Amino acid sequence: MLEELRAALGPVGCLTGDDIPEAARSDASRTGQALPLALLRPASVREVSAALAICHHHRLSVVPQGGMTGLAGGANPDPASVALSLERLSGIEEIDAEGMAMVVRAGTVLEHAQLAAQEAGFLLPVDLGARGSCQIGGNIATNAGGLRVIRDGMTRDNLLGIEVVLADGTVLGQLSKVVKNNTGYDLRHLFAGSEGTLGIITRAVIRLRPLPAPPRTALAALPDFAAVLKFLQMAREALPGLSAFEAMWRDYFAFSQNLLPYTLFDTPPPFAIILEAPDDPAFDMLLERAFDEGLVTDALIARSLADARRFWTLREGVAMDAALPGLINLDISLATRRLDEFACRCRADLLARFPGAHVSFFGHIADSNLHVAVCLPGDDNTAQIHDVDAIVYGLVREFGGSISAEHGVGTLKRDWLGHSRSEAEIAAMRAIKAALDPRGIMNPGKLLPI
Amino acid sequence: MLEELRAALGPVGCLTGDDIPEAARSDASRTGQALPLALLRPASVREVSAALAICHHHRLSVVPQGGMTGLAGGANPDPASVALSLERLSGIEEIDAEGMAMVVRAGTVLEHAQLAAQEAGFLLPVDLGARGSCQIGGNIATNAGGLRVIRDGMTRDNLLGIEVVLADGTVLGQLSKVVKNNTGYDLRHLFAGSEGTLGIITRAVIRLRPLPAPPRTALAALPDFAAVLKFLQMAREALPGLSAFEAMWRDYFAFSQNLLPYTLFDTPPPFAIILEAPDDPAFDMLLERAFDEGLVTDALIARSLADARRFWTLREGVAMDAALPGLINLDISLATRRLDEFACRCRADLLARFPGAHVSFFGHIADSNLHVAVCLPGDDNTAQIHDVDAIVYGLVREFGGSISAEHGVGTLKRDWLGHSRSEAEIAAMRAIKAALDPRGIMNPGKLLPI
Structure with a gap:
């Protein structure tokens, strides 16, 4: 298998062992550090397609990777899979000024795309703290939120078209630059937020907006x-x-x-x-x-x-990570008017279970999005994180909210998915996954409960 | 079958023969007039579920119907199917002022929902000419556009959550009122614009916006x-x-x-x-x-x-319908900067083929959306409509546009879908349809080429 992949992608496109950089072994959640069988680095859509066709043939699992800034474990590799990084498939292909749209490759760093838009006199309406290292493909695959959602929406809301490679190597192209397109199922929105479990996003058309005044x-x-x-x-x-x-x-x-x-x-x-x-x-x-x-x-x-x-x-809170090693940032969503009621309950329940813990609240509240910062006393608390999750997500379920407003599900929230989505919905997701990835090679173990 | 349906829905919930009103026999495209086996009129989500379970068991096809204002034949019944109208499942369940959201039943007439929002001090950001008779469920199922898309987006862009009944009667509930919800596949966007081929939308949560000043x-x-x-x-x-x-x-x-x-x-x-x-x-x-x-x-x-x-x-152009009987209004989308080039080519090609025809152009051009009004000389030109479509949609394909910006596909554009979507995309749509509606009973013959 690896020889086929090396033949298809060249030596620089297929790294193994010690050649695989640290950055590819774990996402920013710093959970699940692992060395994949290989790190694939295709440099074109054709190479992505060729790589997936080989993996599909051999039933080899593939973990897509962007800038590795995710906080849910969604891009963490595992030893039985190959990781596939989009970093070499980067660059801006076109800025259409009249159509107010940018055609961009998935591996482009968000900030590079933002600056290119700005030079052309436009705003690229996706922005988040990790802008300097996260990639457009990952932003779409996780439907990233960020700091201006109240005005500009989530990543999916600024997406005019995407090109995706399916598990078997089929290229699904819809690099549409039109705002209105009512011709059947909206595959764009299906892949946005699917966390690499349905296919690999290779290119996208992002809507640009007029540059706002300071x-x-x-x-x-x-x-x-x-x-x-x-x-x-x-x-x-x-x-x-x-x-x-x-x-x-x-x-x-x-x-x-x-x-x-x-x-x-x-x-x-x-x-x-x-x-x-x-x-x-x-x-x-x-x-x-x-x-x-x-x-x-x-x-x-x-x-x-x-x-x-x-x-x-x-x-x-940039200094908080250093001040509170092991800080957990939980990302949830519920009715805006009940956010403080939730925060009070959540604080009390966490402190009752973990006296002396750091617990604090902040959030994009107009978007009904609350972040809960938790740091447990003591050195290694990995085992207790499950208890924190159980308390917080249990309350989220009681309040009818979402266990993930913007961070996605990945592995860290996977087993809690049923707190926000019904059994029927999860069954429908599984049916769709099976329809598009019948061999289950796309990012297995992520998003959907095992 | 009909007896089971009548038992489940009561006599007023299951009409047959002459009891089926004219309005249920054809949509506003006035094509495909037909009498369905029965007109089902469930009055609750439970009744929708019961009706679909019966139809699923008997492999009886179901044609969902809203206000019958569609222009693509998507709600036209056929003699071998039952039609299912949402008209009795209407009314506004809740207006959440802090959350700026309305929970509304699918059969609610758009204008009623608009007025209710207005009374509560909000704008319901979906508006189109047919507001007085179209229904929210149909607006979502067709992802209706309209007059303020430039500011407010399409229907899907104002949708926070939906409840859907699948072909087998499963109720898929996600009446989420939160703006941010990154917990797996976005089923909301999959059903929006699916034209009743994946399930029946029963309730929805629509985002409200502040009332704009005049x-x-x-x-x-x-x-x-x-x-x-x-x-x-x-x-x-x-x-x-x-x-x-x-x-x-x-x-x-x-x-x-x-x-x-x-x-x-x-x-x-x-x-x-x-x-x-x-x-x-x-x-x-x-x-x-x-x-x-x-x-x-x-x-x-x-x-x-x-x-x-x-x-x-x-x-x-309200007087045009009367002045030009048989007027066709084609709805397409392509790069804004090329709209006039398209219009000139389109006009020339249509007039070369149909001398003396009425051909005129208007549109929501900031949304890259052009309407082509065509009226052929002579009395009955149904046979020639195919030629008009071939000319206009052929050009759309050449220009890389969409054969349907906002009207949907239905039956009228079904056979032209390949002009805007690739074979791989249509295959992916079929796979998704088969996964959610394995017996193919939901609005068969609509949207996807037969």
């Missing part, structure tokens, strides 16, 4: 969650171009601010909101009105990009 | 298509809330205006654009700048809702 950014302090909800409603009505409404619960704000060399609010407020919208008089009027109504008790307005950066650095 | 509307005259493209680019940049950019080619404008009791432009311009955006000084500034640059040669700005209505009446 926004206005504020950090507001709010006294309680009712005020947060009311403020969100007012912001939605007053600021049609609202591009961020990011909430930090007091526990998160206090911890993150303590790690920074600057202080934004001397007393961490019950809730802090980063508000971002087009620079318009309505922005300051909204803050004034919210202040008058007692919804906002204090607010800082960024006077420079550096000011805004300071707000975002606090929110992104 | 917009400003203008009708602009432009000298050529290059000016249209440039004006579109300027409008996108200057008017972030742009909600309509509707183009009429001279042939369409002249014909439609002649049927109206008022005159908007004495001399029909090469291109007329209806521009709609939030009422903001940027709107008039854009028009002035476009005028100064020679892109716009004349413009009318609506001073009242009645003025705006006059522009839209011209664009909707």
Whole structure:
């Protein structure tokens, strides 16, 4: 098998043993470190197709890999499979200015695509923290969310067309650049978010948008969650171009601010909101009105990009990983109005089980998306992570939410899928998987419960 | 079989023979008039499930029907099948103000849902001409487009969750109200646009948006298509809330205006654009700048809702159906920058084959969506419609476009599907259909080539 693959892809396209770089052995969840049988590095759609046809023939499992920034174990290799990296299938093929679309290869690093769009005078409306290393193909395969979903939607919402190679090597091309296309089943949306279990995305057409003007950014302090909800409603009505409404619960704000060399609010407020919208008089009027109504008790307005950066650095909690080794970032979704009720229950339940743990909350709350940061006391707590999951996802089920808002399922949430999807839905997913990948070689053991 | 169905649904839920109303015998394409074996009218999800289980057991085909406003024959019954109407499964179950979502039953008339949203202070962001009779379930099953796609997207883009009954009666529930949900395959997008061939949509969660302020509307005259493209680019940049950019080619404008009791432009311009955006000084500034640059040669700005209505009446061409019996409205999509090149070729080819025919063009051009209005000379031209299709869809294939931007495939475009989707894609669709509807009872003969 490996000889066939080496013949098809050349020596640089098929690495084995020590030649396989560390980066290909585990994704950013740092779980499931393993050496695959080989790391395939096709440089063209034709080579992806040839590689899959060989794997299909030999019933050899394939684990697709992008920038390895995933947090759910979805790209972790295993010793009985080959990994297939898209890194050599990269580059921008076309920017269509009138059609406002970019044709891009799957292995292109998101930030490269963003910069190319910007040079052509457009916004590429997908953005997330890992932009410097994640790849477009992985963004699509996991339907990545990110920081501007409130304005721009998820990755799938900015996808005009994709080209996919199926398990048997068939190339399924729909590099459509048209916005409207009602000709049968929407395969684009089926592959988006399928985490490499149905085929390998090789190229995509991403919708571009006009470059927005530099926004206005504020950090507001709010006294309680009712005020947060009311403020969100007012912001939605007053600021049609609202591009961020990011909430930090007091526990998160206090911890993150303590790690920074600057202080934004001397007393961490019950809730802090980063508000971002087009620079318009309505922005300051909204803050004034919210202040008058007692919804906002204090607010800082960024006077420079550096000011805004300071707000975002606090929110992104970049220093937390170092301060809390073993930090787990759970990513869930439920009705916006119940987020604080959930957070209170979740905090109490986690602390009852793990006294002394770090537990804090933040999230893209306008998108009903909450992140739970958990760090257990003690050194090696891998065994207890299951208990954390059981507590958090058990509550998610009770609240009728989703166990994964934007991180996907991978291996880490696989066994909890039934908390968010019904048996009938999982059965339908299995039927679709079997229809498109009858030999089950595409990223087995990921997403669907075994 | 019919007795079992009658027992499950009651006499009012299972009509036969003359009791089946005219409306259930043909959709708005007025093709394929037929009397089904029975018209099923379930009043609950449970009844839909019971009815499908019976049909599945007896391998009896089922044709789902909404408001029968489709233009592609997708809801046309046939004498060997039962039709299943959702009309009794109607009503709004919930409006979640904080979550900005509406839970609605499939048989609800779109306009009723729009009004309910409006009363609660929200916009239901799906709108089309047939709003007074089309139903939400049908809007989703056909992924309806409409007049505000440029701002609000297609129906699928406003869908948070759906509940579907599969061919065997299994209820697949995902009435999710969360914006972000990355837990496996997106079945919601698979059923949206599947035209009843995979299952029956029974309920849905539609995303609501803040009510927009009354917009400003203008009708602009432009000298050529290059000016249209440039004006579109300027409008996108200057008017972030742009909600309509509707183009009429001279042939369409002249014909439609002649049927109206008022005159908007004495001399029909090469291109007329209806521009709609939030009422903001940027709107008039854009028009002035476009005028100064020679892109716009004349413009009318609506001073009242009645003025705006006059522009839209011209664009909707409501009097054309009566003036041109047998009018065909073809709905296609291709790269925006090539729309006029397509229109010129298409007009020439149609008139060469059918001298004296009416041929005119209009469309949602910012969405790359063109409509071709064709009326052949003579009385009964059904036989020649195939030739019209061959000319228009042949050109669409040459231009790499889509044979259906928003109307769907149904029966009328079924045999042309290969002009827009590859053999591999059609094979993948068939595999998915077989996986979810193994007995092939769901709307057979629609969408997929026989």
